[in-house]
Amino acid sequence: xxKPMNRPTLLLRDVVKTYLVGTETVxxxxxxSLDIARNEYVAIMGPSGSGKSTLMNxxxxxxxxxxxxxxxxxxRVAAMSQAQLAEIRNRRIGFVFQxxxxxxxxxILHNVELPLIYGGVARQERRHRAEQALVRVGLADRMKHKxxxxxxxxxQRVAIARALVFEPSIILADEPTGNLDTKTGDEIMAMxxxxxxxxQTIILVTHxxxxxxxxxxxxxxxxxxxxxxxxxxxxxxxxxxxxxxxGAGEVPGxxxxxxxxxxx
Amino acid sequence: MKWRIPLDLRExxxxxxxxxxxxxxxxxxxxxxxxxxxxxxxxxMTAANGLRNKFRESxxxxxxxxxxxxxxxxxxxxxxxxxxxxxxxxLDEAQRLEVRLRGRAIVNPSMDTGRDVKFSSExxxxxxxxxxxxxxxxISSALPDNGRHLMAFDVxxxxxxxxxxxxxxxxxxxxxxxxxxxxxxxxxxxRVIGVMEKQGGSFMGGPxxxxxxxxxxxxxxxAFGGRHRREDVNIAVKAPSQEAMxxxxxxxxxxxxxxxxxxxxxxxxxxxxxxxxxVGTFNNMMGVVLLVGLxxxxxSLFVGAVGxxxxxxxxxxxxxxxxxxxxxxxxxxxxxxxxxxxxSSAICLMGGLIGIVLATILTAVVNAAVMPASVSWPIVFVxxxxxxxxxxxxxxxxxYRGAKLDPIESLRYE
Numbered sequence: 211x212x213k214p215m216n217r218p219t220l221l222l223r224d225v226v227k228t229y230l231v232g233t234e235t236v237x238x239x240x241x242x243s244l245d246i247a248r249n250e251y252v253a254i255m256g257p258s259g260s261g262k263s264t265l266m267n268x269x270x271x272x273x274x275x276x277x278x279x280x281x282x283x284x285x286r287v288a289a290m291s292q293a294q295l296a297e298i299r300n301r302r303i304g305f306v307f308q309x310x311x312x313x314x315x316x317x318i319l320h321n322v323e324l325p326l327i328y329g330g331v332a333r334q335e336r337r338h339r340a341e342q343a344l345v346r347v348g349l350a351d352r353m354k355h356k357x358x359x360x361x362x363x364x365x366q367r368v369a370i371a372r373a374l375v376f377e378p379s380i381i382l383a384d385e386p387t388g389n390l391d392t393k394t395g396d397e398i399m400a401m402x403x404x405x406x407x408x409x410q411t412i413i414l415v416t417h418x419x420x421x422x423x424x425x426x427x428x429x430x431x432x433x434x435x436x437x438x439x440x441x442x443x444x445x446x447x448x449x450x451x452x453x454x455x456x457g458a459g460e461v462p463g464x465x466x467x468x469x470x471x472x473x474x
Numbered sequence: 475m476k477w478r479i480p481l482d483l484r485e486x487x488x489x490x491x492x493x494x495x496x497x498x499x500x501x502x503x504x505x506x507x508x509x510x511x512x513x514x515x516x517x518x519m520t521a522a523n524g525l526r527n528k529f530r531e532s533x534x535x536x537x538x539x540x541x542x543x544x545x546x547x548x549x550x551x552x553x554x555x556x557x558x559x560x561x562x563x564x565l566d567e568a569q570r571l572e573v574r575l576r577g578r579a580i581v582n583p584s585m586d587t588g589r590d591v592k593f594s595s596e597x598x599x600x601x602x603x604x605x606x607x608x609x610x611x612x613i614s615s616a617l618p619d620n621g622r623h624l625m626a627f628d629v630x631x632x633x634x635x636x637x638x639x640x641x642x643x644x645x646x647x648x649x650x651x652x653x654x655x656x657x658x659x660x661x662x663x664x665r666v667i668g669v670m671e672k673q674g675g676s677f678m679g680g681p682x683x684x685x686x687x688x689x690x691x692x693x694x695x696x697a698f699g700g701r702h703r704r705e706d707v708n709i710a711v712k713a714p715s716q717e718a719m720x721x722x723x724x725x726x727x728x729x730x731x732x733x734x735x736x737x738x739x740x741x742x743x744x745x746x747x748x749x750x751x752x753v754g755t756f757n758n759m760m761g762v763v764l765l766v767g768l769x770x771x772x773x774s775l776f777v778g779a780v781g782x783x784x785x786x787x788x789x790x791x792x793x794x795x796x797x798x799x800x801x802x803x804x805x806x807x808x809x810x811x812x813x814x815x816x817x818s819s820a821i822c823l824m825g826g827l828i829g830i831v832l833a834t835i836l837t838a839v840v841n842a843a844v845m846p847a848s849v850s851w852p853i854v855f856v857x858x859x860x861x862x863x864x865x866x867x868x869x870x871x872x873x874y875r876g877a878k879l880d881p882i883e884s885l886r887y888e
Binding site for chain 2 (some may be wrong): 267270273292293296297298299300305307311312313315316324325327328329372376410
């Protein structure tokens, strides 16, 4: 038996994502298998066109794979409806974007409350939790400010608070320092490091080596396949061996899926 | 997965208000069509209400349990020539009808004419002079609010006394108490014995019950022509109850045909008039008012809705990225849909409220100048409902587009 601690939070098997560009089919992801355990700190790297954005979209449930299996905390995502995907994004995933993506008209407290609103959390509790999240990122004194009254670093902290507020399974940070100067970027990374130390699972998409160094594990993509994986998680390096090591009994049907979905 | 309320309504409304506030000028301009539409809605309904009230007020004197036997129908459309050769109804026929209906209904003959009336130096032209009996008080619900009504002895002894309408009192006597004053009706002198209560004036050029004078029918014949066969009597027949009206109508027709000796093949050469006839005509008129109102309303609301739809498409496009962000953090398609529907409804509601205010002002003007009219709560309610409805209708297509946006594409949108 594998201890619950080691059970993968996120599990991808032979994930293929194709796009139709004109008449040509582009395989953005060409059979990606990957396990990420709870409290892992993973950097996904790769040149543009390597499929890392697509991988991030799939992991973030903004997109569903063309084929293959994706399970998030044991729930199979591929077959989910739009509404179910929305709920997964709402509760299980915290997005941090390169461009912050805060709502300009709303004050930051409201911005942080937003996932809770969509999650149907009652007003009182929602306010309380949003305030807690803002306290956590050190913006307790700015709650009534609009995003444009804050610096870039502060805005990204608001975005982190918004990502955190529903206590998601994963924080998915897409180039979180891309729009920040080095010093502010370092502050943000320090904050992510702290979150990781506090038990949070973090997936970081970046093309900066020094940013990736914050992570414990680096996955490099090229042409839609995993080129290398420093693989902190046991057995994740090769799909075949890892299927065995995870244990088919633990995640029923995965072995069969993996065996059945042979890449073309 | 359990079903959740996509987004609480208050939140959608808050977003909508925020969005509108951010684009005040645009929102206001967009609502112009809605404003005009709602003004049209409110004015149409207010006009219809006003007409209905005015109608009721003006014809309250014509009891709904009374039918009138007259030479002509009250409402003559384009068949005037079929009626003009009918014989007048004379007092003799009225008397015979009264005898025949005794115990079944109250019968009151009356005759009328137009005459100039005079008191000291004041003259009123073309006042309706009605010769009637003491039974007028039973036929009509209107009562004198000063002095007394005609009584049997006035009629029997052909006294030259009169009961004047409130407009006549105002026009001739002003602040003078008219009771027991002598006035001229035509060339004959009459003594005022009573002043009728106000009955609401004329309805759309119809009879004005306030601008008339009751005199005994006997005195009427004496003064204004009781020449044989030239008199034209209207016979009012009051049914004992509302329910007896329809039977009474057939009875009266039957009795009149007998009195006149009509053969079965001959058509009636008299008409039965009743309030229902007027109600029918009134409803036709209302129909026209409502139709015109409906057309104006629909056109302006349609134009307004297209404007709102257009602005909503702009709004959705402008906020593509926002939609992407909202979706990334958990907004469902339904909540995005609700958000934009709320926004378009709020725009239309704003237009609607402005429209209601404008219409209320216009109504106040109409009330002061043309006819009694007021905007009632049900009308406001309808106007609000219509504007929200138009908002939803106008918002569906843009909101649907927003809801269906691909989150990945939207997040990439600059």
